[in-house]
Amino acid sequence: MSAIFEVQQLRRNFGGLVVTNDVSISMAKGDRIALIGPNGAGKTTFVNLVTGNLKPSSGSVKLAGEDVTALNSMQRVRRGLVRSFQVTRLFYDMTPEEHVSLAVLQREGKSGRMFGSHAGMREVMEETYDILGTLGLTALAQSRVSEIAYGQQRLLEIALALALKPKVLLLDEPAAGVPQSDTGRIEQALEKLPADLAVLMIEHDMDLVFRFAKRVVVLAAGTVIFDGSPSDVTNDARVREAYLGSYANAGSAA
Amino acid sequence: MNETNLAGAVPRRKMEIGGLVGVAAIIVVAIIGYFLFPSNLALLTRIIGTALLVLSIDLVTGYCGVATLGHAALFGAGAYGAGIAAAHFGITEPLTMTLIGAAAGAVAGLVSGAIVLRAHGLSQLVLSIAVIHLFHEAANKASGWTGGSDGLADIMPDALLGMFEFDLWGQTAYIYGVVLLLVVFVLLRMLVRSPFGMLCRGIKEDPIRVHAMGASVNSTLLKMYVISGMVAGVGGALNAISTQVVGLDSLSFTLSAEALVMLVLGGTGSLFGALIGTVTFMWFEDLVSAANPFHWLTMVGALLIAVVLFAPRGLYGTAQHLFSRRTERSA
Secondary structure (H helix, E strand, O other), rough: OOOEEEEEEEEEEEOOEEEEEEEEEOOOOOOOEEEEOOOOOOOOHHHHHHOOOOOOOEEEEOOOEEOOOOOOOHHHOOOOOOEOOOOOOOOOOOOHHHHHHHHHHEEEEEEEEOOOOHHHHHHHHHHHHHHHOOOOOOOHHHOOOOHHOHHHHHHHHHHHHHHHHHHHHHOOOOOOOHHHHHHHHHHHHHOOOOOOOOEEEOOOOOHHHHHOOEEEEEEEEEEEEEEEOOOHHOOHHHHHHHHHHHHHHHHHHH | HHHHHHHEEEEEEEEHHHHHHHHHHHHHHHHHHHHHHHHHHHHEEEEHHHHHHHHHHHHHOOOOOOOOOHHHHHHHHHHHHHHHHHHHHHOOOOOHHHHHHHHHHHHHHHHHHHHOOOOOOHHHHHHHHHHHHHHHHHHHHHHHHHHHHEOOOOOOOOOOOOOOOOOOHHHHHHHHHHHHHHHHHHHHHHHHOOOOHHHHHHHHHHHHHHHHOOOOHHHHHHHHHHHHHHHHHHHHHHHHHHHOOOHHHOOEEEEEHHHHHHHHHOOOOOOHHHHHHHHHHHHHHHHHHHHOOOHHHHHHHHHHHHHHHOOOOOOHHHHHHHHHHHHHHHH
């Protein structure tokens, strides 16, 4: 099984402080991995290194066999490495329909067209409404994003990622800020992600992590201290010590 | 499937109607202006030239979120381009002069865009001010070409299409201006509705998100700057053709700032807003400067403060907002 996404010995220091310490993660098609770790473990830095927003001090990132370490974030997106944001980044004056069709147009290299409108492009509109339908956003397609609920904005974030047809998807806390009553819809959306898509999810909500991930990677102080199945993670002494703490104790007491 | 068709068809029809209404409105206002102020067509033509500058600012500020106080550089480049072509190279065919103006504006757009887009926010604004001062000073120093502070005269455009002389009353220039404005308006309306226009609006809202979609923010903005330069350049060329002189004031900070004020007055991010802002500002300016030549600027200032306080979306933006709220309530 060849890796679709391979991070090797990725390292980043800010002055004398090593924030990401020789992290290696490999993902195959269809993987569902959760990256967890206490606050300050270096998760965000890791995501920024992987997406190309930060330059690593050393190490490499490979996407579908190609070394993309020297490429900028835009070029990585075009090659299929797509991320979502922890805090929604959307165009609040635009509609979900415009968001998704813009992403579709961008993927097809048509976002620079200066004539016609997305609404007149049949295939674009069909794909857009397909994606919006999958996420249950059809009824809101023409509303302004500033007027839709936060949980729905989070779904739109996922819709945007899907419209770019990524090979690897980095989900940065997809359920962050969503009221408990709505996390179910986010989970449903995550379940519907294409089966061959490799997904790396960063998440604090452990229930979501255990339901979603087939594999868990734990980062603490910039180092990978665990990489294995979700069922083993709570029993791992180092993880307990570094991170889970009371959560693990509560689990064993029950 | 059905749903797709429905969702696509409705806004498209609305948009075509909106475009037709816009064209009709420009024509009606132009005809009213023609009959209401037959002795003041020169002012009306100047308004059209300035409207093209304001539209051009709207493209980068209203649609892309770029802050600029130096946009007259693009307008002035168009005016000097057309003027120099006529005065120094004997190119006096008005359509050719207009095209040269558009090209000169595009080059100025490329140059100032390349500089201004390197920064964001306040530093962007400061860079744009530096750009307009540099352009102004360059035109001042190159007096052999531009006439310096005396201005560039000897611009004698031929008859339009070989048939219509540019008359003393400014009728030909006015009608030519209206036609140019209509053409530019229709083209820009297409542009802002296109995928490119949508991408620009996205950049205005969140460039990081656009970047994360794999689109290049800077090259998109630079393209818009060049297009904006063409529009402003056409406005400058129209000014040169109709007044037959080009002065340093067409390349000034004052004009840049005034044009931005007109845009804010009308409402940013809409072509109608740019047009309404220009007409209102220049008409009001003409009116109060005739009524009270000493304190007219105070009155213009008071009007602006009133608009910013009570209609922060601008005249058109506020009207549109009120209208959409009312239709929502009645729906």
